[in-house]
Amino acid sequence: MLWNEPEPMVELRLLKEPNPRTEQALLNEPKLKVELRLSKEPEAKTESMLLNEAEPKAEVRLSNDPEPKIEQARVEKPKSKQQQLDDIKKFKKALSEGDHHNIIDLLTKRSKMARLKFRQDVEQSYNDRSDVTKSGRINLIELVKKKLKGDFKHLIVAILTPLPTFYAKELHRAFKGLGTNEDAVLEILCTVNNDQLRFIKKHYVKKYNRELIDDIKGDTSGNFGRLLESLSSSERDECPYLDIENLKAEDRKAMVEQANIDAQALYDGGVKRWGTDESIFCQIMCQRSHIQLRLIFEEYIEVSRRSKKEDPNNNEYEDLVVHENRKSQTKNQRVKDVIRTVCRLKSVSEEYNSGYEKYTIEAAIEEEFSGDMKNALLAIVESVQKKPKFFAKQLYRIIKDMKSTIKTRFRTSIRDVIRIVVTRCEIDLDDIKKEYDTKYGSLADAIKDNTTGSLQEGLLALIKE
Numbered sequence: 001m002l003w004n005e006p007e008p009m010v011e012l013r014l015l016k017e018p019n020p021r022t023e024q025a026l027l028n029e030p031k032l033k034v035e036l037r038l039s040k041e042p043e044a045k046t047e048s049m050l051l052n053e054a055e056p057k058a059e060v061r062l063s064n065d066p067e068p069k070i071e072q073a074r075v076e077k078p079k080s081k082q083q084q085l086d087d088i089k090k091f092k093k094a095l096s097e098g099d100h101h102n103i104i105d106l107l108t109k110r111s112k113m114a115r116l117k118f119r120q121d122v123e124q125s126y127n128d129r130s131d132v133t134k135s136g137r138i139n140l141i142e143l144v145k146k147k148l149k150g151d152f153k154h155l156i157v158a159i160l161t162p163l164p165t166f167y168a169k170e171l172h173r174a175f176k177g178l179g180t181n182e183d184a185v186l187e188i189l190c191t192v193n194n195d196q197l198r199f200i201k202k203h204y205v206k207k208y209n210r211e212l213i214d215d216i217k218g219d220t221s222g223n224f225g226r227l228l229e230s231l232s233s234s235e236r237d238e239c240p241y242l243d244i245e246n247l248k249a250e251d252r253k254a255m256v257e258q259a260n261i262d263a264q265a266l267y268d269g270g271v272k273r274w275g276t277d278e279s280i281f282c283q284i285m286c287q288r289s290h291i292q293l294r295l296i297f298e299e300y301i302e303v304s305r306r307s308k309k310e311d312p313n314n315n316e317y318e319d320l321v322v323h324e325n326r327k328s329q330t331k332n333q334r335v336k337d338v339i340r341t342v343c344r345l346k347s348v349s350e351e352y353n354s355g356y357e358k359y360t361i362e363a364a365i366e367e368e369f370s371g372d373m374k375n376a377l378l379a380i381v382e383s384v385q386k387k388p389k390f391f392a393k394q395l396y397r398i399i400k401d402m403k404s405t406i407k408t409r410f411r412t413s414i415r416d417v418i419r420i421v422v423t424r425c426e427i428d429l430d431d432i433k434k435e436y437d438t439k440y441g442s443l444a445d446a447i448k449d450n451t452t453g454s455l456q457e458g459l460l461a462l463i464k465e
């Protein structure tokens with residue numbers, strides 16, 4: 001639930017007290033929208049609990065809501081003990097012989113959870129010998145790094161790494177060296193929830209011996225830096241509801257009222273005034289829950305349409321009224337007035353036909369901000385509204401940048417594509433692929449055009465092509 005994002009409506013009733021959910025469990029939870037009824041708060045999760053934890057047994061009952069689409073998980077048939085042993089043997093052989101096809105086959109047909117378990121099993125099989133000393137124990141990631149090369153190595157390391165560690169590595173990579181890959185930092189900070197972010201930050205400290213916030217402060221400045229700091233603070237409100245449609249009427253009323261206040265504040269702090277009150281944008285965008293933000297964006301359209309009409313300086317509509325009292329005017333003047341009115345009517349009807357675009361929060365951000373701040377606020381809005389669409393766009397931009405001979409952005413590479421494919425796999429990768437295919441042409445073709453050999457085979461296997 002934490003790492004794999006919600007879609008469907010399910011009510012989950014626990015048959016027994018849940019064990020505290022471990023990091024491992026968080027990483028691999030089934031992708032179901034669930035309502036957990038806990039009789040008491042789970043105990044704090046500790047590192048030592050992580051290893052031996054089983055997920056709570058649960059009885060899953062579908063609610064009356066129509067069953068929403070769930071991304072087809074990589075369900076595999078349970079394997080017999082012998083098949084498991086065969087797979088381990090096959091994997092070790094493939095790794096030692098550099099048989100990339102079998103490595104891909106053995107890893108990409110497993111779910112994330114099964115993959116991490118498989119990694120443990122393979123390591124155990126290497127280390128389960130009496131003559132293995134503690135320092136001689138094999139870590140599969142280290143072994144993969146020695147045996148494989150280039151971006152294919154990065155792909156295999158990525159899919160064998162637990163998500164919090166992988167996210168921490170990607171953030172570190174974005175900050176490392178000169179400059180910063182702001183797009184990658186934004187992508188991660190905008191698309192993980194508070195709990196995930198806490199794990200990522202914990203792993204960041206563990207791995208790099210420094211706080212994520214220190215790297216953010218060191219590499220960014222001004223309002224943009226403060227925005228990233230806020231996003232990384234894990235202080236976004238979290239709403240118990242997973243979607244607007246599921247709000248209870250009285251809760252919805254209160255949330256809409258608050259959304260209206262926030263939308264008005266955004267309008268007053270942006271489009272309405274001279275200059276921009278950036279802090280109000282940062283505050284609302286970084287603190288409100290995603291569902292609340294969606295309501296705010298809806299309300300914003302209403303607020304800005306209404307305000308625009310009421311604005312005394314806006315004579316667009318007044319001018320539509322053809323005044324009777326033109327007796328003192330010359331014939332020529334009246335003809336001019338009629339022409340002017342017809343032109344205005346035309347522009348109003350064009351505006352009507354162009355819909356709501358100019359009243360949206362995106363339009364306000366485009367108008368009020370530039371550079372990093374504009375990108376950051378748009379990333380928040382887009383990721384809040386529809387994540388698959390956000391990721392499809394992100395993939396498109398990365399792939400376009402990779403092809404471009406002019407390096408407009410910082411170090412964009414196939415590793416950014418790897419990050420999205422690996423992190424969204426089993427969450428919404430199918431939807432991302434659909435969005436991409438509809439809007440930008442085939443994702444599979446884009447991958448084929450920009451990769452070769454085993455890397456291409458591996459990425460295509462992950463997007464199920």
Ligand SMILES: [Ca+2]
Pocket residue numbers: 269270271272273274275276368
């Ligand atoms: Ca302004």
